[in-house]
Every structure is written in C-alpha cells, then in structure tokens.
Amino acid sequence: MDHVKKFLDQLELDKNITVEDIPNIDLYMDQVIQLFESTYSGTKRNEDDKILTKTMINNYAKGKLFFQIKNKKYSKEHILLISLIFHLKGTISIGDIKRVLEEMNEKIVNEKFDLPQFYGSFLTIVSENMNQFQRDFQELVTSAENEVQAFDEKDKDYLEKVLMISSLSYMSNLYRRAAEKLVDEIQGEE
Template identity: 50%
Template sequence: MEKANELIGEMAFHNQVLPEDIPKIDLYIDQVIQLFETSFADSKRHPDEKILTKTMINNYAKGKLFYPIQNKKYSRNHIMLISLIYQMKSALSINDVKRVLDGINEKAEQKEIDLEQFYESYLVLQQTNAGSFTTELKRQTQQAADQVEQVEDSTELARVLLIASLVHTSNLYRRVAEKLVDEMMKKGEEA
C-alpha cells in the first residue's frame, strides 16, 4: 500500500489548463504552446518531452479538429478545444477525436454552446475521476501484492502484476470510449 501512496503522490492530477489560466485575449501559437508547457509541466514523463508543438497544432487545424482560427490567433475556445484534444489523443485515434468533437466544434463556431461551461463540466468530471482512480489504484496495488505475497522476489512480481492490471483497466476504458464513438457515428449515419 505504501507504493500506491507513493505513486499517487507523484501523479500530477491537478495539471490542466484551467479557464482562469487562459488569457482574455487571443494568443499566437507560441503563446498557446507556452501555456500548455506551463500547465502540464509536472505531468511530463521525461524533462525533454514536448507537451504540444507547432506541428501538432497545425495538424489539428488541418485535420479540422477545431474550427478555424482568425488572424493566426487562438481564442479561449480554441485553447479549451486543444486541451480536450490533448487529453483524448492519448486513448483515441485522431479520427475518433475529430468525430467526438465535430458537433462541439460546430456549435462553438456558431456560438450555440457556452464552451467554457462545457469545459468546466469536463474539469469537474476529471477531478472526480482522479479521486476514483486514487481509490482504485490502492485497491489494485494491494491485490497485486496479495497475489504474490508467498513468492520470493514478490516485490518485482507484484509490480509486474500491477502494471499488467493497470494496462488492462486502461484498455477496458479505451474500448468503452471507442464503442461510444462508434455509436455516435452510427447515429450520425442514420440521421
């Protein structure tokens, strides 16, 4: 259980681009990158890892993952959409992310949705998920240790079991997300 607490202490659950961190003025691409680098600094696996690059943002724009920018500047809404893309792309394909965000993009561009309110709802869910994750990680860590407690070198075996269990859990969540994307696509084709 000590290992779970240690891991939880090292996790950067608080890292996010918060609405209050986004300037009220539109930003150039370098400013957007700096905002993300600052906001997600603690969640890097390696110090030289890049959170966001010009190429990534340009590819998102070319792929129409967010609605067009004006005068080479990114609005608050664009930054919130880029944050959602950043979070989703780790589990979904870029095409799936585009499918998920198509309706939101359309409504945001037409000003038919308060994107900041939607984004704040996402952040609330994210905090709830972090709490649930903490509880579940402790449970899985204890369960892995219990499975190998009688075996020599049980610490290493427990770590491997825990990694395998976490990857499996991650895959289950990813597969559910993909199924929901497929259902969105099916409903879209039927309409």
C-alpha cells in the same frame, strides 16, 4: 500507504488547464504552447518530451479538429478544444477525436455554444475520476501485495509491479474500448 500517496503525487493527476488559466485575449501559437508546457511539464515521462508542438497544433488545424483560427491567434474556445484533444489523444485516434468534436465545433461557430461551461463540467468529472483512480490504485496495490505472498521474498517487489502494470494496461484497454464504442455511437447518430 505513504509510498502509494507519494507515487500518486508524482503523477501530478491534479494538473489541468482551467478556464480561469486562459487569458481573456487571443493567444499566438507560442503562447498556447507555453501555457500547456507550464501546466503539464510535471507530467512528462522524460525531460525531452514535448507536451504540445507547433506541428501538433498545425496538424489539428489541418485535420479540422477545431474551427478555423483568425489572424494566427487562438481564442479561449480554441485553447479549450486543444486541451480536450490533449486529453483524448492518449486513448483514441485523431480520426475518432475529429468525429467526437465535429458537432461541438459546429455548435461553437453556429450556435454560440458555451464551451467554457462544458469544459468546466469536464473538469468536474475529471476530478471525480482522479479521486476514484486514487482509491482504485490503492486497492490494486493491496491486491498485488496479497497475490505475490506465495512467491520468493526477493521477487515480490518486481512481481507486484508486473501485476500492477498488467492490470492497469488491461483496465486502460477496457476504458479505451468503451470510449471507441461511444465514438461509434456518435458516428452512427450523424
């Protein structure tokens, strides 16, 4: 059990940019990148990996994933949208992200939509997801340990990991497919 907790702690699942982390002043691109790097640096798989780059932000802007910036500065709403994009891009395509955020961008610009409140709701659900993931992961470890009991002792650790990787990948695909189906529903409603 302790090795599972240590493993989960290393994932730094609780790292997220909160509304309170964002200053009440508009930020330049380098400051936005620094905020993301400082928050998510522990989640990098390799030290050379980049969390967010100027090219990424420029591509998001060109792709109209968020509303237009003013004077080369990013508002709190821009940063919250970039954070949502950051979380979405690992699962769904940039085109799908654009479809998902299109109406929200319009609401922010035209209706004074309360994005910080929405983002707070997102973080509440993310926290619940994290807790559920930790419980599910522990169950997966137990299941994998049970499944490899019949195998040679020297192979058990490796086989447990292969089973877990396969299961996690399968579950990831299920969640991705469900997310894509919801994107298609949003697109169908437009």
